[in-house]
Amino acid sequence: MNNSERDLRGIIASLxxxxxGVLAIYHxxxxxxxxxxxxxxxxxxxxxxxxVYVVFAVLRPIAVEKPQPGSAGRRIALAIAMLAWALxxxxxxxxxxxxxxxxxxxxxxxxxxxxPRLAVTYAGVGIxxxxxxxxxxxxxxxxxxxxxVFL
Amino acid sequence: MASRDPSTWGNGHVPGIEFLIKALxxxxxxxxxxxxxxxxxxxxxxxxTATMAVAVLVPLTFGMEPASALxxxxxxxxGAIYGGAYSAVLLNTPGTPSAIATTFDGYPMAxxxxxxxxxTLACLASVTGGLVGAAFLLLLAPPLAKFALQFxxxxxxxxxxxxxxxxxxxxxxxxxxxLIGGCIGLLLxxxxxxxxxxxxxxxxxxxxxxxxxxxxxxxxxxxxxPVLMDLVATPDPHLKLTHEVAGFRFREALRxxxxxxxxxxxxxxxxxxxxxLPGAGGSIASLVAYAEARRVSKNPSSFGKxxxxxxxxxxxxxxxxxxGGFIPTLVLGIPGTPPxxxxxxxxxxxxxxxxxxxxxxxxxxxYTFIYGLFLATILMLPIGLVIGRYAFKSIVSIPKAAxxxxxxxxxxxxxxxxxxxxxxxxxxxxxGLIAWVLGRFGFTASPIVLGLILGTIAExxxxxxxxxxxxxxxxxxxxxxxxxSAGIIAFILLTLLYPLVKGRIGAPKLPSNE
Numbered sequence: 129m130n131n132s133e134r135d136l137r138g139i140i141a142s143l144x145x146x147x148x149g150v151l152a153i154y155h156x157x158x159x160x161x162x163x164x165x166x167x168x169x170x171x172x173x174x175x176x177x178x179x180v181y182v183v184f185a186v187l188r189p190i191a192v193e194k195p196q197p198g199s200a201g202r203r204i205a206l207a208i209a210m211l212a213w214a215l216x217x218x219x220x221x222x223x224x225x226x227x228x229x230x231x232x233x234x235x236x237x238x239x240x241x242x243x244p245r246l247a248v249t250y251a252g253v254g255i256x257x258x259x260x261x262x263x264x265x266x267x268x269x270x271x272x273x274x275x276x277v278f279l
Numbered sequence: 280m281a282s283r284d285p286s287t288w289g290n291g292h293v294p295g296i297e298f299l300i301k302a303l304x305x306x307x308x309x310x311x312x313x314x315x316x317x318x319x320x321x322x323x324x325x326x327x328t329a330t331m332a333v334a335v336l337v338p339l340t341f342g343m344e345p346a347s348a349l350x351x352x353x354x355x356x357x358g359a360i361y362g363g364a365y366s367a368v369l370l371n372t373p374g375t376p377s378a379i380a381t382t383f384d385g386y387p388m389a390x391x392x393x394x395x396x397x398x399t400l401a402c403l404a405s406v407t408g409g410l411v412g413a414a415f416l417l418l419l420a421p422p423l424a425k426f427a428l429q430f431x432x433x434x435x436x437x438x439x440x441x442x443x444x445x446x447x448x449x450x451x452x453x454x455x456x457x458l459i460g461g462c463i464g465l466l467l468x469x470x471x472x473x474x475x476x477x478x479x480x481x482x483x484x485x486x487x488x489x490x491x492x493x494x495x496x497x498x499x500x501x502x503x504x505p506v507l508m509d510l511v512a513t514p515d516p517h518l519k520l521t522h523e524v525a526g527f528r529f530r531e532a533l534r535x536x537x538x539x540x541x542x543x544x545x546x547x548x549x550x551x552x553x554x555x556l557p558g559a560g561g562s563i564a565s566l567v568a569y570a571e572a573r574r575v576s577k578n579p580s581s582f583g584k585x586x587x588x589x590x591x592x593x594x595x596x597x598x599x600x601x602x603g604g605f606i607p608t609l610v611l612g613i614p615g616t617p618p619x620x621x622x623x624x625x626x627x628x629x630x631x632x633x634x635x636x637x638x639x640x641x642x643x644x645x646y647t648f649i650y651g652l653f654l655a656t657i658l659m660l661p662i663g664l665v666i667g668r669y670a671f672k673s674i675v676s677i678p679k680a681a682x683x684x685x686x687x688x689x690x691x692x693x694x695x696x697x698x699x700x701x702x703x704x705x706x707x708x709x710x711g712l713i714a715w716v717l718g719r720f721g722f723t724a725s726p727i728v729l730g731l732i733l734g735t736i737a738e739x740x741x742x743x744x745x746x747x748x749x750x751x752x753x754x755x756x757x758x759x760x761x762x763x764s765a766g767i768i769a770f771i772l773l774t775l776l777y778p779l780v781k782g783r784i785g786a787p788k789l790p791s792n793e
Contacts, residue, residue: 138456141720145459152466155481162746163478166738167469174462181455195719198512206511206683207712210504213691214708217701226691230684237683239514253681261692269335271696 135185142185146178205236221276223262230254298646302350302654307647310343310351311655315662318358322365323670325372325499325693329359329561330617337625345629346644350651352625356618357409357601357655360561361663364401364594369394369674370686372503376494377561377597379728380445380569382502384582384589391585394675398667399532400587401594402660404543407536408595409656411547412554412602416609417649420638423603424610427555432747433758436740437767438556439733442566444774445573446726457726460717464730465737467492474735475742487702496694496703497710497731501724503690504711510683517674517682527664535587542572542588543595550596554603560616561597562732568596574774602652609633609645 152171156164213229220228234250265271301307314336321332332355340348363378368385381401388397415423430438446454446461470481471491482488510517536543546568553564572592573582582589604615605622612633614620626633631641638645674682694707714724748757758764 135721137720138453141717141722142459145463148466149462152481159473159478159480160476162476162742163473163480165745166734166741167466167480170462170465170469174459174466177455177459177462181453181459184455196509196512198509200512202511203508203715206508206687207715210507210687210708210711213687214701214705217691217695217704222695226688229691230688233511233684233687234680237511238680240678240680250680254684257681257685257688261688265692265696269696272699273695274701 134189139182139185142178142181146175146182149175149178202236206233209233209236217276218274219276222273223258224276226258226262227254230258298643299650301346301643301647302650307347307350307651308654308658310347311354311651311658312662314351314354315358315655315659316666318355318360319362319365319659319663319666321355322359322362323374323666325366325370325374325503325689327359327693327696328375328495328617329356329363329377330621331697332356332359333618333621337621340625341628345626345631345641346647346651348625348629349622349644349648350655352622353601353605353648353652354655354658356622357405357598357652358659358662359618360598360601361402361405361409361594361659362666363597364405364590365398365667365670368397368401368590369671370503371506372686372690373498375561376498376732377565377600378593379498379562379725379732380565380593381590381597383569383593383725384584384586387583387585388587388590393585395668395671396528396532396587397590398671399527399529399664400535400590402663402667403532403536404546404591404594405598405663406656406660407543408547408550408598409601409659410653411544411595412551412599413649413652413656414602415551415599416602416605416652417646420606420610423552423555423606426552427557427607427613427615428611429763430556431761432740432743433761434740434763434767435556435736436744436758437764437771438553438563438567439737439740441570441767441771441774442563442733443729443737444771445566445570446729453721456722460722460724460726461730463722464727464732465734466730467497467727468731468734469738474739475746487700487706491735492706492710492731493694493697493700493703494732495697496707498728499690499694500707500709500711501714501728503686504708505715505718505724507683507687507690508712508715510679514679517679527668529664536591539588539591542575542591545575546572546592546596547599550599551603553596554600555606555615557607557613557615560604561600563736564596564600564603565593566729566733568592570774598656601656605649605652609637 149171152167156168209229209232213225216225231254234254240246266273317336318329318332321327322329333352336355337352340351343351359375360377363373363375364381364385366372366374367378367381368389371382371386373379373382385397385401388394443461446457470488472479472489479489549568549571550564553567569589569592572588573579576582576588600616604619607613607615608619608623612623614623623633631644690707691704694704695701697703714727718724744757745754748754751757759768
C-alpha cells in the first residue's frame with residue numbers, strides 16, 4: 129500500500145491504555161470481590177485488546193488518517209480558556225467568569241480583521257447571549273449560580 | 280361503559296371518542312402547543328434533559344385540571360426528546376442523552392450540507408415514533424406492563440451488552456480501536472461509588488468523583504469540546520451550505536421516510552418496548568434501534584457517514600419511549616423513564632393514584648391525557664419543522680466568532696445546571712479535552728460514550744444476576760436459560776454474526792472484468 133504506514137499514534141495510545149488497564153487492576157485489589165469483578169474484567173479485556181492492536185499495527189501497516197489540520201495556537205488558547213472558565217466559576221462567580229471567558233473565546237475564534245463596527249456587533253451578541261441565557265437559567269429556571277467574591 | 284373496563288384492553292377496542300373531544304378543548308390545545316415549544320427549546324440546549332424540562336415546568340401544572348396538567352407535561356416531555364436532535368445534528372452534541380445516536384449520522388449529514396434535511400427527517404421520525412408509542416399506550420398498556428415486569432437484572436445486563444455491540448458499527452476504520460474506546464467508557468463508568476457493594480473506586484481521593492462521572496456532563500464534553508477545538512483551528516465555515524435555505528425539504532424527507540417505513544415501524548416498536556422497561560429510557564432505545572437498523576440495512580457501511588436511516592431509527596425510537604414509558608407509570612405506578620418519575624410525582628400532587636385501577640376509576644383523566652399526547656405529538660410536526668428550520672438557518676449563518684463562544688457558554692451552563700455543581704463542569708471540560716486528544720490518536724468519542732452509559736446498567740445487572748444465580752445454584756444458568764435472556768442473546772449473536780454470514784453467503788460474484 130503506497131499510503132500505508134505504521135500507526136505510531138495508535139501504538140502509543142494503546143500502550144498508554146494498557147498501562148491504565150494495569151493500574152485499574154492494581155487498584156482493584158482494594159475493592160470487595162463484588163466491586164472488583166467488573167473493573168478487573170474490563171481492564172483485562174482492554175489490556176488484551178491493546179496488545180492485539182499493537183501487534184497488528186507493528187506487523188501490518190495500515191492507511192493512517194491524518195488528523196484535521198489547523199492552528200495549534202488557537203486550539204491551545206481555547207483549551208486554556210475552557211479550563212479557566214470551569215475552574216474560576218466558583219471563586220470569581222458565574223457571571224464575571226462567563227463574561228471574561230466568552231470574550232476570550234470570541235477573540236480566539238475570530239479570523240476577521242477587527243474594526244470598531246465588528247467589535248460593537250460582537251459585544252452586542254455577547255450581551256444578548258449571556259444576558260438571555262443567564263436570565264432564563266437564573267430567574268426562570270432558578271439555577272443557583274455561584275456568585276464568587278465580587279457579586 | 281366498555282371503554283372504562285380494563286378487561287377490554289388489548290382486544291383492539293379503542294376507548295371512547297368522548298375523551299378525544301375532551302382533549303381538544305382550546306386550553307388543552309394551547310397547553311400542548313406551549314408544552315411542545317418549551318420542551319423543544321429546552322431539549323435543544325446541551326445539558327438540559329427531558330427530565331429537567333419536565334421537572335422545572337411541573338410546578339406550573341399544579342393549579343390545572345389533572346388531565347390538562349398531564350397533557351402539558353406529556354407535551355413538554357415529547358418536545359424535549361425531539362429537541363435534543365437539533366444540537367445533535369447541527370453541533371454534534373446531543374441535546375439530551377436520547378439523541379446520542381442521532382449524532383452518528385445527523386452531524387455527518389449537516390457537514391455535507393444536508394442539515395436541514397436531517398432536521399426534517401428527525402421531526403418526521405419523532406412524530407411517527409411518538410404516535411406509535413401513544414397508540415401502544417392506548418391499546419396495549421396492561422399486557423405490555425406485564426411484559427416489563429418479566430425483565431430482571433440479567434435481562435438488563437444482556438440489553439446493555441446488546442447496546443455495546445454497536446461499538447463495531449461506530450468504529451471508524453478499526454473495530455479494535457472502537458472496542459478499546461468502549462473499554463475506556465466502561466472503566467469511566469466504574470469511577471465513584473459502586474451501585475452494588477458500595478465500594479469507592481478510582482476516585483483518587485477526590486470527593487467530587489464520589490458520585491461518579493455524570494453522563495450528561497460527560498456527553499457535552501466528549502462531543503462538543505472537540506468540535507469547538509476544531510472550529511477555532513481554521514477560518515472555514517462551521518457547516519457547508521449547498522443550497523438556499525428556502526423550505527423544509529419536506530417532500531424529500533417524506534419520500535425517504537416512506538421508503539424506510541419498515542425501519543420507522545421497527546424502531547418505533549423497539550422504542551416503545553424499551554420505554555416500558557423501568558430505567559432503560561430513550562438513550563438505550565435509540566442505540567438498540569440504530570443497531571437493528573444498521574444490521575438490517577442493505578448498506579450498513581453507510582451508517583455513521585450521514586445515512587438518513589440512522590436518524591429515522593434513533594429519532595423514532597427515542598420518541599416512542601414517551602408513550603412506552605407511560606405504560607408502567609400509569610398501569611403499575613413504576614416510572615418507565617426518568618421524566619416519568621417526575622410526572623408520577625406530579626400525579627401524586629394532583630391526588631391521582633396510579634395503578635391497575637387507574638384506567639377504570641379515573642378513565643376520564645387517563646384517556647383524555649392519552650388523546651392529548653396524540654395531539655401534542657401531531658402538533659410537533661409543524662412546530663418542530665418551523666423551529667428546526669430556524670435553528671438550522673441560525674447555526675449556518677452565525678459567524679464562527681459568535682458561534683464558538685455561544686456554544687462554549689452553553690456547554691458550561693448546561694453541565695453546571697445538571698446538578699448545580701461546578702465540579703461537573705470541570706469534568707466536562709477535562710473529558711472534552713481528553714476526547715480531542717484521543718481523536719488525534721484515532722479514537723472517536725462514540726464508543727467511549729456507549730461504554731460510559733451502558734457500564735452502570737451492565738455492571739449492576741451482572742452483579743445482581745450473579746448473586747441471584749449463585750443463590751439458586753448456578754449463575755451461568757441464570758444468565759443463559761431465562762427465556763427473555765435467551766431472546767436477547769439471540770439478537771446479540773444475530774447482530775454480531777449476521778454481517779459475516781451475509782458477507783459470505785450473499786456476496787455477489789463479480790464479473791471477471793471487475
